[in-house]
Amino acid sequence: SQQGEEDPQALSIQEGENATMNCSYKTSINNLQWYRQNSGRGLVHLILIRSNEREKHSGRLRVTLDTSKKSSSLLITASRAADTASYFCATDAWGTYKYIFGTGTRLKVLA
């Protein structure tokens, strides 16, 4: 990846469980965004967290950002089969006009 790694690369859980995905990046950032992608489909924006924020919530999603460790985590609570997808983080650096994606986590939620 141009920017960083996500782990795990694949995650399989039961419906109702929580899923945690981690993203690491290499350069100082302006903000970090999380996206969901169903197989071969478009990228759906989930949440944006700015470099001066440490935690953000949206529905069943909780995102944290640790700029000192250059890492972020996405927590999906009470997962559903419909959450099955690939999840990507994307970062942009100050003064740039591009988002660099991590390698993604493939989440499978079993009903």
Add this chain to the structure above:
Amino acid sequence: AAGVIQSPRHLIKEKRETATLKCYPIPRHDTVYWYQQGPGQDPQFLISFYEKMQSDKGSIPDRFSAQQFSDYHSELNMSSLELGDSALYFCASSLNGWKATEAFFGQGTRLTVV
């Protein structure tokens, strides 16, 4: 709410042909980004435009060119197509240039080169 519109959704071309992909950003968004995603890979940044000027360039082959027009729509032109150009091509848009807000993606154009 209006989303990013890409056309066509699917495109089949032969080797050495030319393809043009179009992107219509969300109204009032001033920045457009183009990405290429191969099978099982993460999206790779190609090029971006802020206020109709090229703003950043990534791993875009010299055979590809892009521009943003006065109405803010953008086109990605791909010439001398190769089999390896087969991929999903995404366009995204955001507001406020490098102080970008959320970047929203279109549904993508699936290009198949045969």
